Amino acid sequence: MDIAFQTDKKRTYYALDFSKLPAGEIRSLRYNFICDDCRQPAFFRKAASSGQGPCFGAKHTDKCGVPARATGDPWDKPGDDLVQKLEADKTKIVLNLGKGTGAGADDDGFPKDGSGKGGRSHSSLGAGASRSKIQRNPEKLLRALVDAPSFRTSSLLIDGPNGEMPVHQFxxxxxxxxxxxxxxxxxxxxxxxxxxxxxxxxxxxxxxxxxxxxxxxxxxxxxxxxxxxxxxxxxxxxxxxxxxxxxxxxxxxxxxxxxxxxxxxxxxxxxxxxx
The missing domain is CATH 2.40.50.140 (Nucleic acid-binding proteins)
Incomplete structure (x- = not known):
């Protein structure tokens, strides 16, 4: 899951945002979470070398709504319809270059992200608007470029080592x-x-x-x-x-x-x- 409540800080974190905290702070806080829905104990998982992005894990109750919402990777079938949905949601793509790269290093200011399931978070844009962030590695992005012609010309933003740039320019x-x-x-x-x-x-x-x-x-x-x-x-x-x-x-x-x-x-x- 991509969101959980931190009991020490008494605040909700998105996994993508929590993964950007200093390593020492992550170590001290990572196990003191609860599910934002069923309130069961939860914990933080960092980005994996397999490409799965940072996320939270928990043993949910039978009535918890979080597992039902975690329907898998929202980029399973890249195509023009998906591009329209991402543009309507003002989605920003966070580029994942994987472990062993400058972008994936713990001491680098660039987000340490992956392409795992549930890889979304949200940041406020003011005036009630929001922008969703989704993590993607080069292979997923290449598949979208090949399968979805509208993605190639899209104005969706991608966050890379030099900052944000429209997809059609990046x-x-x-x-x-x-x-x-x-x-x-x-x-x-x-x-x-x-x-x-x-x-x-x-x-x-x-x-x-x-x-x-x-x-x-x-x-x-x-x-x-x-x-x-x-x-x-x-x-x-x-x-x-x-x-x-x-x-x-x-x-x-x-x-x-x-x-x-x-x-x-x-x-x-x-x-x-x-x-």
Whole structure:
């Protein structure tokens, strides 16, 4: 569940907001919760390496309404209808880059979030309005980009390492990557991978013909990708939908390149999920 009452502080917390507190405060308060409905003891669960976001757990009474409301991931079936609902709810997407990344570190100011069930919280906008926040990792976002054309052009806000940005500006189709518009900014570049090769000890994706944006991946990350997606070889990425997140730059020889620092900044769709 995404909300619980803290008995020491005598206030209600959303799991996403509670996860941003200092680590020591979380440790001292995490077990002193009760369900906001049935008042049974509850506890806080931090974001998991599997991608499940921060949440609260409890053993609810039979009459408690919370389990009935926890109907699962609200992004199970991304599509244009879902985009309309998110826009009507003024939903803000919180980008989850996973453990081991700058965005997921305990000492980082950026939210430590995941893509788990019930990953919503609410923050006041004043004048009776509210904005829902939903946590999403790159793979979920890539699936939405592929399945929902209206998501690509949406003005929904996404909260990333450089702050908030409209979805239609944050995500860029690889073929539309621009040296003038995107160099130095943090973006998610998505689409079908067209080619791969090795240059100066790094695995490269796309980048040709010039001036196309190319993506640099180190050997350890290549190994992780092959293992995570059960590939026979890293070249299996070619022809698949993928997303690379990072900061494009110009190299000394004026090539348009982007370093992919870790597995949290890359995702691809299984073949069965491609359309």
């Amino acid at each position: 995500f860029v189709e690889m073929k539309n990557a621009s040296r003038k518009l995107h160099r130095g900014g943090f973006h998610g570049f998505w689409g079908k991978v067209t080619r791969t090769n090795v240059w100066n000890g790094l695995r490269l994706f796309n980048g040709a013909p010039a001036p196309s944006l190319g993506f640099e991946i180190s050997d350890p990350l290549v190994t992780q990708i092959v293992k995570r997606y059960n590939l026979s070889d890293i070249s299996d990425v070619v022809g698949r939908y993928a997303i690379f997140l990072g900061y494009p730059r110009l190299t000394q020889n004026a090539s348009f390149m982007m370093d992919v620092p870790d597995i949290g900044h890359f995702a691809m769709l299984p073949k069965r999920d491609e359309t």
